[in-house]
Amino acid sequence: MTNAQDSTEGTEGTEDTGPAAGGSAPSRRSVIGWGGAGLALGAAVAGGAVAMTRTGNDVDPTGSDTSGPVPFHGAHQAGIATPVQDRLHFAAFDVKTDDRAAFVQLLKDWTHAAARMTAGHTVGDGAYGGLAEAPPDDTGEALGLSPSRLTLTIGFGPSLFDKFDLAGRRPDALVDLPQFPGDNLDKSRSNGDLCIQACADDPQVAVHAIRNLARIGFGTVAIRWSQLGFGKTSSTTPDAQTPRNLMGFKDGTRNIAGTETDRLKKFVWVSEGDGTDWMTGGSYLVARRIRMNIETWDRTSLQEQEDVFGRDKGEGAPVGKAKEHDEPFLKAMKPDAHVRLAHPDANHGATILRRGYSFTDGTDGLGRLEAGLFFLAYQRDVRKGFIPVQRSLSRTDALNEYIQHVSSAVFAVPPGVRDKDDWWGRTLFSKEA
Secondary structure, three states, rough: OOOOOOOOOOOOOOOOOOOOOOOOOOOOOOOOOOOOOOOOOOOOOOOOOOOOOOOOOOOOOOOOOOOOOOOOOOOOOOOOOOOOOOOOEEEEEEEEEOOOHHHHHHHHHHHHEEEHHHHEEEEOOOOOOOOOOOOOOOOOHHHHHOOOEEEEEEEOOOHHOOOOHEEEEOOOOOOOEEEEEOOOHHHHHOOOOEEEEEEOOHHHHHHHHHHHHHHEOOOOOOEEEEEEEEEEEEOOOOOOOOEOOOOOOOOOOOOOOOHHHHHHHOOOOOOOOOHHHOOOOEEEEEEEEEEHHHHHOOOOHHHHHHHHEEEEOOOOOOOOOOOOOOOOOOOOOOOOHHHHHHHHHHOOOOOEEEEOEEEEEEOOOOOOOEEEEEEEEHHHHHHHHHHHHHHHHHOOOOHHHHHEEEEEEEEOOOOOOOOOOOOOOOHOOOOOO
């Protein structure tokens, strides 16, 4: 939908964890290649050899240090209700194997690597000091950097359930998104069997994480498409200043906060009885790449810009009100104002958690910026969250003159990794789960 500034009004518009899981996987010194994963990944070598680590291991474990680690383990995955970081590297993958055991092993290997990286450690035995004849376990570009609040969040796309005899396990809420009016989707930059969302306050830390997971998955999965993002466009921290999108307006004013446990339970987390037991504690993610017609917008009068959104550009106050967080009076706005159309009151209460980022990807060859919003929204049920709001917006939103949706994907985001013996996707793939 859009780069709406009111998260629940814009549809397009907290996790507990412990120390990094070392796991029981062998190190590169004992295994040079991995079946299924293709590359070495492991914990410290038995006998006292310790994996090389980046700085940041002495960071305050309470998370009060903004450069420190975000706990990896918990009932829910980090990177959803977690305070939003400044940078994003998002990657969608296609599965390249029909070997279920190999894919499950990859998920376990990824989990071990993710736990280590989010804690500020290198993957396996590190980027140097090992066998000269073997590739290092870690690519090394994050050596010396703090964890930068890195979070890694995995999701499973609808197409994954066509593999590994999983058709009967596909949640009813994981629906294929309809074609909305105005969509101009690039199929090569849409969908995917699974995704990894890496968020951090340092772009190199986020890129390092995706790079290493892609390297570990070589031969089992391959990146289908990816997106870098900067300048978070929503906040899950109520006392933080509301960020602005590339149109200059505050974005995510009414977003669900990470501390609002009641609203998270109602609108974001899948609950028991929602239809698919393995998803309990998880969520559903919609990812949309929204191109902004920046040059046209920049030549639009201030009054029209404010009418399009239904808020003033400076304070972010709704029409007729003085402060950003004043309750909007929807009927005071123009009928096609973005905030009016995206507000829960106009959509039977539909509410989502926004976690979007701005992007600029050079120019389009015609001298125009390839820029916009990479929109990420989490919800308990896509059919009751994103879809009804986007249907409303796609029909009459005044903002549609200045934006276009150019890629799209939807994913089932499983519950969190509970402890060092748990792994991403266990509830889906384990019969005993």
